[in-house]
Each structure stands twice: as C-alpha cells, then as structure tokens.
Amino acid sequence: MHSIVLTKGVPDFREGQVSFDEDGHLERGKTPTVMNPNDEHALQAALQTKVRHGGRVSVMSMGPPGYGDVLQEAMESVYADDLYLLSDRELAAADTWATAIALSTGIEKLGLPDLVFAGFKTADGETGHTGPQTCWALDIPMITHVTGLSVDKDERRVRARRLVEGDVAEIETVEAPLPACIVVDSEFESDYRTAGEHLALKDLRETTVERAAEYDQHLTTWDHTDLNLDPDYIGLDGSPTIVSSVDPIPKPPAEREATMVDPGDAEAMGELFDEMAALSGGA
Amino acid sequence: MIPMSDQYEQYEAIVVGAGPGGAAAAAKLADEGIETLVLERGVKAGAKNVSGGLLYAEDSAPYAIDNLYPQIRLEATERPITEYYIQNVAGSTVKEYDLTRLHEHDTRWSDAVLRRKMDSWLAERVHERTRETGGGLLSGIKVNGLLREDGEIVGVTCDEIDPIRAEFIVAADGVNSELARDAGLMNWEDPEQWFQGVKATVEAPNVNDRFDIGPQEGVAHLFSGDLFDGVRGGGFCYTNVDTLSIGAVFHLDSLVESAAEPHELLNALLEHPVCSQWIDDPYREVEYAAKLVPDSKKVAHPDPQSDRLVLVGDAAGQMQAQGPIIKGMNHAVTAGALAGEAFAGAKRRGEPESAGERYVERLYESGTMAKLRPKRYERVRPIAERERATEVVDRLLESPIGRFGVRALDATGLLKRLYSSPFMSMSIPDTQTPYVTLPTVIAETLGEPVSDDTTVDPPSLEQRIGELTYDTDIGNPHIELLDNSVEASGAAVTACPVSASEFGGGCYREETIASNGSTKDVVSLDTQPCIECGTCAVVADTAWEHPSGGRGVEFRQG
Numbered sequence: 029m030h031s032i033v034l035t036k037g038v039p040d041f042r043e044g045q046v047s048f049d050e051d052g053h054l055e056r057g058k059t060p061t062v063m064n065p066n067d068e069h070a071l072q073a074a075l076q077t078k079v080r081h082g083g084r085v086s087v088m089s090m091g092p093p094g095y096g097d098v099l100q101e102a103m104e105s106v107y108a109d110d111l112y113l114l115s116d117r118e119l120a121a122a123d124t125w126a127t128a129i130a131l132s133t134g135i136e137k138l139g140l141p142d143l144v145f146a147g148f149k150t151a152d153g154e155t156g157h158t159g160p161q162t163c164w165a166l167d168i169p170m171i172t173h174v175t176g177l178s179v180d181k182d183e184r185r186v187r188a189r190r191l192v193e194g195d196v197a198e199i200e201t202v203e204a205p206l207p208a209c210i211v212v213d214s215e216f217e218s219d220y221r222t223a224g225e226h227l228a229l230k231d232l233r234e235t236t237v238e239r240a241a242e243y244d245q246h247l248t249t250w251d252h253t254d255l256n257l258d259p260d261y262i263g264l265d266g267s268p269t270i271v272s273s274v275d276p277i278p279k280p281p282a283e284r285e286a287t288m289v290d291p292g293d294a295e296a297m298g299e300l301f302d303e304m305a306a307l308s309g310g311a
Numbered sequence: 312m313i314p315m316s317d318q319y320e321q322y323e324a325i326v327v328g329a330g331p332g333g334a335a336a337a338a339k340l341a342d343e344g345i346e347t348l349v350l351e352r353g354v355k356a357g358a359k360n361v362s363g364g365l366l367y368a369e370d371s372a373p374y375a376i377d378n379l380y381p382q383i384r385l386e387a388t389e390r391p392i393t394e395y396y397i398q399n400v401a402g403s404t405v406k407e408y409d410l411t412r413l414h415e416h417d418t419r420w421s422d423a424v425l426r427r428k429m430d431s432w433l434a435e436r437v438h439e440r441t442r443e444t445g446g447g448l449l450s451g452i453k454v455n456g457l458l459r460e461d462g463e464i465v466g467v468t469c470d471e472i473d474p475i476r477a478e479f480i481v482a483a484d485g486v487n488s489e490l491a492r493d494a495g496l497m498n499w500e501d502p503e504q505w506f507q508g509v510k511a512t513v514e515a516p517n518v519n520d521r522f523d524i525g526p527q528e529g530v531a532h533l534f535s536g537d538l539f540d541g542v543r544g545g546g547f548c549y550t551n552v553d554t555l556s557i558g559a560v561f562h563l564d565s566l567v568e569s570a571a572e573p574h575e576l577l578n579a580l581l582e583h584p585v586c587s588q589w590i591d592d593p594y595r596e597v598e599y600a601a602k603l604v605p606d607s608k609k610v611a612h613p614d615p616q617s618d619r620l621v622l623v624g625d626a627a628g629q630m631q632a633q634g635p636i637i638k639g640m641n642h643a644v645t646a647g648a649l650a651g652e653a654f655a656g657a658k659r660r661g662e663p664e665s666a667g668e669r670y671v672e673r674l675y676e677s678g679t680m681a682k683l684r685p686k687r688y689e690r691v692r693p694i695a696e697r698e699r700a701t702e703v704v705d706r707l708l709e710s711p712i713g714r715f716g717v718r719a720l721d722a723t724g725l726l727k728r729l730y731s732s733p734f735m736s737m738s739i740p741d742t743q744t745p746y747v748t749l750p751t752v753i754a755e756t757l758g759e760p761v762s763d764d765t766t767v768d769p770p771s772l773e774q775r776i777g778e779l780t781y782d783t784d785i786g787n788p789h790i791e792l793l794d795n796s797v798e799a800s801g802a803a804v805t806a807c808p809v810s811a812s813e814f815g816g817g818c819y820r821e822e823t824i825a826s827n828g829s830t831k832d833v834v835s836l837d838t839q840p841c842i843e844c845g846t847c848a849v850v851a852d853t854a855w856e857h858p859s860g861g862r863g864v865e866f867r868q869g
Binding site for chain 1: 320321348350438446447449452472
C-alpha cells in the first residue's frame with residue numbers, strides 16, 4: 029500500500045502565537061507557521077492504513093522552502109517514509125485551483141498511490157477545495173467527511189464511514205475502488221484493536237524518531253520545471269480566484285453587566301449565592 | 312464498521328504484568344524463541360508498582376533477576392544492603408540488634424530498589440527480547456479477564472483491544488490479580504491473609520554521611536515494638552541512592568480491629584527519634600504510596616495453575632513475610648522463570664498443556680514453595696496463634712520473670728542468636744507476641760533512650776494525595792460499593808490508606824443521611840484518589856476492578 033498525504037503550513041492561530049496588526053490583518057512575519065491542524069486527522073488515517081496493511085506513506089506539500097519544519101512535524105505524527113515539497117516562485121500565490129494542478133502533477137510524477145489523503149479545510153483559507161480539486165485532477169474516486177476507514181487490500185477496495193450533516197447528522201458507509209482520494213473529517217478516529225497493530229505502531233515510533241531528526245535526508249523538493257508545468261497555469265497567473273478585499277470582523281462589544289462583589293462581605297456573598305442557586309438548575 | 316475477523320489474534324505465550332515476575336517469565340520464554348506478548352496496564356511499567364523494597368538474590372533459588380537481566384544491578388537498582396538491623400522500641404527506649412547475619416543467610420546479594428525506575432528499565436529489555444520472537448511489550452493495555460472456549464481458558468480479554476488467544480498465559484498481574492480471581496484461584500476476602508504496607512519515599516541527599524556508608528553500601532533498619540498503638544506490624548527504613556524508603560507493614564486484620572489510620576501509623580514511625588535520626592531537616596517527602604501484601608504462609612496458592620493459566624508472584628500470593636524476613640520480588644522472579652521454563656519444556660515435548668502442572672512441580676522441587684509455606688509455621692500455628700496461648704505468653708513476657716528471662720537470654724547472647732536464626736524466623740507466629748510484646752519488653756528491659764533534634768513534619772493526607780499523579784477515568788469508577796452499610800464497608804474508611812475518618816478528600820467516608828424522619832449512617836465512595844492497593848476489596852463489600860490501561864494513579868517512585 030502506498031499513501032500520499034497532502035498537508036499545508038498555516039499560521040499558528042492559537043492564542044499567544046498569532047499576531048494581528050492594528051487593522052486586524054494577520055502579520056504573517058510575526059506568526060509562526062505550523063501544520064494545518066485538520067491535516068493531523070488525514071495523517072492519522074494514513075498511519076492506520078500503514079499499520080494495518082504495511083507499505084509506505086509519503087507526505088506532500090506546496091509552499092516556501094521554510095515548510096520543511098511543517099513536513100518534519102507531519103513525518104513525526106504519521107511516521108512517514110518520505111517527504112515532497114513543491115516549491116518555487118512560479119508556484120507562489122496560487123489559489124486552490126492552481127494548487128490542485130501542481131499537487132496532482134506532483135502525485136502523478138511520484139506515481140499514482142493507492143490512497144490520497146487530505147484534511148478537511150485549512151485553518152487559513154477555509155475553502156475545503158484543494159483536496160477535492162486535486163482528486164478531480166487525478167480523476168479518481170473521492171470520499172469526503174470520512175470518520176472511519178478500512179481497506180480490503182485483496183479486493184482493492186476502500187470502505188469508509190462518512191459523517192453527513194444535514195437537518196440531522198447521518199453516518200453513511202460507502203465503498204470505492206482503489207486508487208481513491210479520502211478527505212478526512214476532524215471526527216476521524218483511529219482504531220487499533222489488536223496487539224499486533226499496537227506493536228507495529230511502537231516499532232514505527234521508534235524508527236521514526238531517528239528519521240524525523242534528519243528529515244531533510246528524506247525530503248525531495250521539486251520546482252515547476254521538475255514537474256514540467258507551464259508557469260501560465262500555476263501560481264498567481266494560473267489562479268482564477270481573485271480576492272478583492274479582506275475585511276477584519278470587528279469584535280462584538282461586551283454587553284454583559286458586571287456587579288462587583290466583595291468576597292469579605294457576607295451579606296453580598298449571600299445574595300450572590302441566592303442568585304446563582306436559581307441558575308444552577310438543581311437544589 | 313471495521314469487519315472483525317472471526318479469528319482472534321494468537322500468540323504462543325502471553326504474560327500479563329511487567330513487574331519482576333512478568334519480566335522473568337518473558338525473559339525465559341523469549342530466550343526459548345517463544346513468541347511472547349507482554350501486556351502492562353500502567354502507562355509505563357512500574358507506574359502501578361509499589362514495594363518496600365528490598366530485592367534479594369538467594370543462593371538456594373534456581374533463578375535471580377541478574378541471571379536473566381545481567382545489567383540490572385549496575386543500571387536499575389539503588390544500593391546493595393550491607394548492614395541490617397532491628398530496632399526494638401518501647402516509648403523512647405530502643406534496643407538494637409544487628410541482623411546482618413540473618414540477612415546474609417542464603418543471600419547472594421540484596422539491593423534496595425524503587426519500582427518505577429527498575430520496572431521501566433526491565434520493560435525496555437523485555438520489549439527488545441520479546442520483539443525478536445514476534446511478540447513484544449505493550450503498556451497502557453489492561454487485561455480484564457480470561458477468554459474461555461467450552462469452559463476452558465484459552466486466552467485473555469482486554470479493555471483496549473480485542474481478545475487474544477495463547478497457548479500459555481502467565482498472570483503476573485500483582486496482588487489484586489483479576490485473572491487469578493476470574494480463574495477462581497484467589498479471592499480477597501479474609502483480612503487475616505493480608506498485610507498492608509504504607510511507604511514514604513523521602514529525600515535524602517546525604518545518605519552516605521548520615522549512615523556512614525560508602526556509595527556502594529546500604530543499610531536496612533527494621534522497627535518493632537510499641538510504635539504503632541498495638542497494631543501488629545513493623546517498620547522499615549532502606550537507603551536508596553539519594554532517598555530513603557520508610558514504611559510500615561501491618562496485619563490487615565489488626566489494622567481493621569484497631570480502626571487505625573495507616574498514614575498516621577506511618578507518621579508515628581517518621582516522627583519517632585529512632586527513625587527521624589536518619590532523616591534530613593527539613594523533611595521532604597517525594598511520594599506517599601501503599602500496597603496490599605499477601606501473606607504467603609496463608610495464601611500462597613498450593614497449585615497456582617488452571618488450564619493454560621499460571622499465576623506468579625503476588626498474583627499467586629507468593630510474598631514471604633516471616634518476622635524480619637520480607638521477600639517477595641525474588642520469589643516472583645523465580646516463579647516467573649520456572650513458568651517460562653516449564654512451558655518451553657512442555658512445548659518441546661509436544662505437550663504444551665502440561666506446562667501448568669510442570670510449573671507447580673518445579674515450585675516444590677526448587678524449594679520455593681517450602682519457603683512460601685514453611686512446614687515449621689504450619690506446625691507452630693495451631694498452638695501459638697490460639698488467643699489464650701498468646702495471652703499467657705504475653706503476660707509472662709511482661710512479668711518480672713519474663714523480663715529476667717529476656718535479660719538472661721541477652722546476657723548469654725542467645726537473644727541475638729535467636730533473632731538471627733532463619734530457623735526461628737520461619738516459625739514466628741502471627742500474633743501480638745513477636746510483633747509487639749517481645750520487642751517492647753526487650754526495649755524496656757535492655758534498651759537505651761534515643762533522642763533526636765530533627766523535627767519531622769509529615770504532609771497531611773490531603774497534601775499526600777495532592778502530590779500524586781492521576782489520570783482519572785471520569786464518570787467510570789473502577790470500584791463499586793455493593794453494600795454501603797457501616798457494618799459491611801465501614802472498615803474501609805480507616806483502613807484505606809487514602810481515606811480517614813473526618814476527612815472528606817479520600818476514597819471512603821462516612822455520611823449520615825436523613826430519610827423518612829430517621830437518620831442512617833452509610834459509607835460513600837469516590838475513587839478519584841484511589842491508589843489501587845486493593846485494601847477495600849478485602850475489608851469492604853465492593854466489586855473491585857483496576858482502572859483501564861494507563862488510567863488511575865501513576866507512581867513515579869514506587
């Protein structure tokens with residue numbers, strides 16, 4: 029089994045990491061880049077496939093050379109075998125369409141795997157387009173919102189549980205022939221039910237610690253010439269999407285009333301408890 | 312959704328529990344090329360283990376841990392015990408006897424150990440060795456019962472993973488072995504059959520100076536006499552590399568009868584000058600711990616096997632505590648290795664199903680069972696443990712005649728020789744006499760006053776619990792109180808080492824509930840502070856299980 033996991037570096041939006049300027053615009057330079065949090069689930073799905081069926085996991089991303097750290101992080105969490113970074117100026121400032129063209133070309137250059145995994149939406153763009161568009165470009169079946177996965181290696185089929193949220197949330201089980209593309213939901217749960225799987229995981233963890241420390245030995249970087257891509261169809265020039273403007277969302281003003289209570293004032297505290305008792309719903 | 316295969320996973324051998332007994336079994340099995348899976352419920356091996364802890368290598372035993380793991384003393388134990396004393400205490404007078412000769416009898420070496428460090432060291436080697444056979448060690452997996460087919464034991468069931476079949480199952484899952492109970496081989500019902508140990512690991516950066524020993528030397532002190540409000544038991548203080556293991560072990564029935572608080576009895580020892588003289592000022596406690604200890608004289612199972620299952624170590628009640636001789640881990644190691652050897656031999660002969668019987672034969676042939684259940688004790692017990700006899704002897708000892716006798720015995724050196732006699736210690740009855748009366752009389756008659764300036768101020772029970780690490784399985788308590796009446800379960804309030812009467816932050820507490828105009832006292836349980844010792848399984852009416860793999864308390868010292 030060969031799996032390729034698509035991942036992206038995004039600004040670290042966690043409090044204390046992210047930095048905004050006075051107008052509320054993200055300060056890219058001051059905000060560290062991390063692996064897109066949703067991609068963790070894609071990585072775990074690929075890891076489960078590797079633990080159960082053996083084979084190899086490759087991680088692929090498109091971005092500036094500094095994305096090495098992101099790929100290293102991905103390698104550690106999925107115990108990946110090799111890393112691919114599509115990177116040069118011509119590929120920069122791409123929208124999801126141009127990104128999908130580049131990624132699908134990279135995947136084809138590597139050789140079409142059994143499974144392509146993508147996370148659901150990136151934390152910065154939030155379009156959720158790149159995975160499905162890459163899949164469309166590869167012309168293979170796609171299953172989205174996947175929360176559970178099993179592969180029948182002999183029959184060359186994948187069976188997935190997907191979360192369908194309409195008026196009521198439904199869980200749907202679908203099957204597709206391999207190769208296929210799996211967009212993994214944040215509700216995805218790995219499922220290791222045998223000691224053999226746990227032992228395989230332990231082996232992978234041990235060997236990966238060393239490999240991830242020297243991840244650049246396992247990293248291949250391709251530019252647009254390696255991929256034989258026409259600059260007119262990639263990067264900014266190849267992007268049909270035009271972002272006209274970015275407006276910061278103003279924070280809603282606080283509308284709550286605050287009453288100061290002195291904890292030493294027994295009467296005031298008593299009143300507070302009386303008020304809270306009504307809200308506690310119980311006795 | 313994942314299609315489950317109709318075939319369970321299968322290994323040649325499964326070892327449940329990665330303590331010394333499990334590690335010994337795994338080593339023998341792996342060395343024989345047997346595919347061996349080791350399952351440990353602690354988040355890391357050693358996280359669930361507490362011991363006093365002296366680890367012995369006996370000359371007469373067929374196996375010791377360093378036969379199986381040669382580097383262990385260099386890398387994972389604390390200090391060799393080179394001096395061994397007993398302190399008989401009465402009030403503030405103390406009479407010391409040097410028991411080094413008794414300690415060295417049949418002893419190739421004896422090291423103080425801390426279980427987290429030692430067991431996790433062992434676990435790494437266990438994994439390496441068993442992995443080569445196609446098995447390996449997994450921690451954080453709790454085995455919760457036996458897999459049976461047509462009534463026959465064929466494997467184990469787990470909380471975290473699917474059932475696993477095996478040709479041979481070694482239950483080295485400790486004093487509260489759920490497998491031993493599932494197999495109907497052991498129960499936890501009679502407090503007379505168990506001890507409870509409580510221990511503080513205490514910071515001691517100046518061990519060498521305080522005990523006047525070199526870095527490769529160590530001291531063990533035992534304490535007996537009137538330290539513990541008449542509760543039958545004894546104390547100990549062992550030197551580690553830069554800590555002390557100070558603790559006490561009590562007969563559980565005596566603890567229950569006296570409604571004594573184990574943590575307070577431990578404090579009585581810590582605060583007594585006979586012990587505090589070894590402690591640095593200010594007192595700093597690294598960890599509070601407790602454990603249930605089987606009394607092998609009464610519970611070592613005479614036939615610890617059933618179908619493909621064998622029990623080793625505490626799971627089989629193989630903990631020898633006879634007077635000043637306290638040996639558990641070494642017997643677990645011997646039993647584990649004998650079990651591994653028995654299965655390898657049985658398999659070679661093409662009759663793997665005979666492994667259990669062969670293991671038990673070897674327990675007897677090797678003399679292990681004779682140490683665990685000494686004939687001498689069995690002969691003395693019916694006479695010596697009769698209440699009337701105990702009373703007569705105690706009165707006599709306390710009388711002027713007794714005191715004269717004690718003095719005479721001491722003057723001739725006979726008392727020391729009696730104390731140092733392995734023959735004698737094998738026949739010590741479990742009564743007040745050897746644990747409390749005799750040491751007290753000895754100290755009163757022959758002792759000298761001991762004093763010490765160190766003020767030991769032990770932490771409160773609340774602080775001790777607060778310092779422990781827990782990963783609580785919230786909403787899924789692992790102990791259920793079946794009968795909450797004070798008669799059935801009230802003993803747990805005091806006997807539980809993390810509960811106390813008038814303390815609301817422990818596992819067990821007494822509550823008064825009002826209903827229909829009358830009030831009733833009941834016992835309530837909150838398992839959050841539980842340290843999984845199993846005391847309440849014996850003294851209260853509970854449905855007792857361990858938490859799931861990796862959950863519950865995590866000892867850092869053990």
